Amino acid sequence: MSTADSLSRADASEPPPRRCPDLDVRDLEQRTRLMRIVTRLIAVSDLGSREIARRAGLPMQKISDLLSGRLEHFTCDELQAIRRIIDDGHLSLS
Secondary structure (H helix, E strand, C coil): CCHHHHHHHHHHHCCCCCCCHHHHHHHHHHHHHHHHHHHHHHHHCCCCHHHHHHHHCCCHHHHHHHHCCCHHHCCHHHHHHHHHHHHHHHHHHC
16 A cells, blocks of 8 residues: 555545634634623623623623633623623713
């Protein structure tokens, strides 16, 4: 058996590569950055976690998950929405 034959057989048994692994990494990095920003904003906010959850239309458990670092429970859109709510809360209290 030639080296070329053994390589082609090995390639056939491996799963095809993912199409864009960079997109998954970028999404994870973006969500991580947003989570850090939002958790810091929550820490310094005059709004309590319950009020943030109420304004975001989320159960309190979601905010607890966020504060516990459970990033897999959130999309970028959800994190952006929570960030806007906290920012708006700061503006309305000023």
